[in-house]
Amino acid sequence: MEVAKVTDVTRVYKVGEVETHALNGVSLSIEAGEFTALVGPSGSGKTTLLQLLGCLDQPTSGKVFINGKDVTQLNRNQRADLRKGAIGFVFQFFALIPTLTAYENIEMPLLLLGKKPSERRQRVMELLDAVGMAERAHHRPDQLSGGEQQRVAVARALAPHPLMILADEPTANLDTDNGRQVMQIMQKLNQETKTTFIFATHDPRVIQYAQRVVTLRDGKIVDDGNGK
Amino acid sequence: MINYFRLAYRNLGRNRRRSALSALALGLGVALLLLMAGFFEGEMRSAMESSLRLQSGHLQVRPVGYEEDKLSLAWEDLIENPEQVAAQIATLEAVADAAPRLMASGILTVRDEAVGVQVLGVDPASASNAPYREGLLSGSFLEADDREGILIGRPLAEALGLSAGSKVNLLVNTSDGLVNEQAFVVRGVYSTATPTLDKLVVLMPLAKTQTITGAQNRASIIFVLLKDREQAPVVAQAIQGKNIEVKTWQELNQLLIETENFSNAYLLLLNLIVLGVTATVIVNTLVMAVFERTREVGILAAIGMKGRQIMTLFLAEAGFLALGGIGFGLPIGWALCAYFGKKGFYIGDLGITGMAFGERIYTYLTLEAASSLLITALILTLLASLYPAILAARLEPVEALHGKN
Numbered sequence A: 001m002e003v004a005k006v007t008d009v010t011r012v013y014k015v016g017e018v019e020t021h022a023l024n025g026v027s028l029s030i031e032a033g034e035f036t037a038l039v040g041p042s043g044s045g046k047t048t049l050l051q052l053l054g055c056l057d058q059p060t061s062g063k064v065f066i067n068g069k070d071v072t073q074l075n076r077n078q079r080a081d082l083r084k085g086a087i088g089f090v091f092q093f094f095a096l097i098p099t100l101t102a103y104e105n106i107e108m109p110l111l112l113l114g115k116k117p118s119e120r121r122q123r124v125m126e127l128l129d130a131v132g133m134a135e136r137a138h139h140r141p142d143q144l145s146g147g148e149q150q151r152v153a154v155a156r157a158l159a160p161h162p163l164m165i166l167a168d169e170p171t172a173n174l175d176t177d178n179g180r181q182v183m184q185i186m187q188k189l190n191q192e193t194k195t196t197f198i199f200a201t202h203d204p205r206v207i208q209y210a211q212r213v214v215t216l217r218d219g220k221i222v223d224d225g226n227g228k
Numbered sequence B: 001m002i003n004y005f006r007l008a009y010r011n012l013g014r015n016r017r018r019s020a021l022s023a024l025a026l027g028l029g030v031a032l033l034l035l036m037a038g039f040f041e042g043e044m045r046s047a048m049e050s051s052l053r054l055q056s057g058h059l060q061v062r063p064v065g066y067e068e069d070k071l072s073l074a075w076e077d078l079i080e081n082p083e084q085v086a087a088q089i090a091t092l093e094a095v096a097d098a099a100p101r102l103m104a105s106g107i108l109t110v111r112d113e114a115v116g117v118q119v120l121g122v123d124p125a126s127a128s129n130a131p132y133r134e135g136l137l138s139g140s141f142l143e144a145d146d147r148e149g150i151l152i153g154r155p156l157a158e159a160l161g162l163s164a165g166s167k168v169n170l171l172v173n174t175s176d177g178l179v180n181e182q183a184f185v186v187r188g189v190y191s192t193a194t195p196t197l198d199k200l201v202v203l204m205p206l207a208k209t210q211t212i213t214g215a216q217n218r219a220s221i222i223f224v225l226l227k228d229r230e231q232a233p234v235v236a237q238a239i240q241g242k243n244i245e246v247k248t249w250q251e252l253n254q255l256l257i258e259t260e261n262f263s264n265a266y267l268l269l270l271n272l273i274v275l276g277v278t279a280t281v282i283v284n285t286l287v288m289a290v291f292e293r294t295r296e297v298g299i300l301a302a303i304g305m306k307g308r309q310i311m312t313l314f315l316a317e318a319g320f321l322a323l324g325g326i327g328f329g330l331p332i333g334w335a336l337c338a339y340f341g342k343k344g345f346y347i348g349d350l351g352i353t354g355m356a357f358g359e360r361i362y363t364y365l366t367l368e369a370a371s372s373l374l375i376t377a378l379i380l381t382l383l384a385s386l387y388p389a390i391l392a393a394r395l396e397p398v399e400a401l402h403g404k405n
Ligand SMILES: Nc1ncnc2c1ncn2[C@@H]1O[C@H](COP(=O)(O)OP(=O)(O)OP(=O)(O)O)[C@@H](O)[C@H]1O
Pocket: A013, A014, A015, A020, A021, A022, A040, A041, A042, A043, A044, A045, A046, A047, A048, A049
């Protein structure tokens, strides 16, 4: 089953008189359960493509489908609703809410979805276990290491049972060990929960985890093949 | 449900000093405005009280067409047989006291100094003289048959260096349009704590005033005090007579009531200005917070928080700051009002002639004034905070992915 598809999308950024074609006629289809890496040199359009897949941004032309639904027609609120249930994000910097504990950060999407307290509690505990953070449930982000924060971020992204998780350079700010740990957790969750993972990366040590590697250059897909 | 208040509370805790200072600004504003409100209300109350006791009474019976400022002594401008009229009015159940008063303008001279005064002829036995009798500082009160005694107020006594026993010369207008002059003895010095009147009013027994002015058996007004002043319009209806009209204290204190309306409008303006400034401080704090937390707002938006919810979060922070400020300012303002309600502010002679302003203002804070101020403070702060809240709600979630701090 296809969870996401982009057809012939372009995304043009205009800064003053200068137009940048961040994406230039990209078509890509993502199947359920994929563990896919977007690779390519800096400025090739990886982040831009993730933003379109994540309904954070709209293409200049072309269409984006999530779960078969054309999302280019949706307004801000409708896109927020769609993201809330269907898409999880993991960012390069460890994007947790600094005033909330690990537990509360993971709980946030469930609160936004209006889940019952008992249901929330169970889900958060389950996820804390899954990412090996149960011990540190009540620590705030500034009391956690980068690797630990990123594991909490993965747990948060996974909380609402999303269709897919989009990760933009999830290991870029981590040392080798922590990077490997985060990748292994994502891989394990992908295998156990069949959640689709798409991650953008430069890091060859990360690319080796991917089942599929999509290579971008100058806003175009130049290679799409199996990893390893 | 998202607990916006918990989130907001923690967010404010991130920069405690800044949050505390902006709440403090509002708190000080609120305290100051409460004091101002107490000050104005106290002033108006005491002016009204003084006027009722000294100038207007609760009712005045006077000749048709009487002109307050003219102090006319022409016979057609006076009430005939005033004692009889007063006695009749006094029989009414609601009336506490009714006494004739004869007013005349005069000039008091001592050595080579001359001062314009208002001679107030009163029946020394009347209860309506209580403010003067109780305010007697030295000497003795007037006797009904005293032919050369007067009482003067403290400001006049101080200005002219007079005391009980001093001799003065008094020039008084008369009914036939001329003047009459006679030497008097200051029997006593009084103070009603109303310098604007005390410097002007010279008390004289009614009988003597009638002879010296040639008014004979006439008076300017019947000064009526009621048991309950709210009865004034009803009692006014009950008093009938040829060539007389009855004015209630509301009608007699038009100017004061208008002044009060004006001062309320002025106070409202002052409130809006001060609260506008304090709201700006809070808005500024929140705008800084929005810019500092751009990425965080982006993250919240990315995980599905809607603009409306982000707005609510920032408005909750504004609400906390407002409540914190009010919680700080209210007890201070209240305490200040309580203190100056007891001790009073000394303001001395405001120099407003004709209006009964006291020399001290005792603050008086009404629940209505306090609550309307606090509600205005809260609403104004929240309204102003819509700006940073909307600013935050409009941020693009894309910001979150860019990794900018
Ligand atoms: N908001 C923006 N405004 C203007 N230009 C932008 C904006 N975002 C991206 N671009 C431009 O679009 C192009 C693609 O950027 P993008 O961030 O998608 O690249 P990337 O592959 O993620 O690069 P990196 O590996 O450095 O993260 C770049 O040339 C970039 O400068």
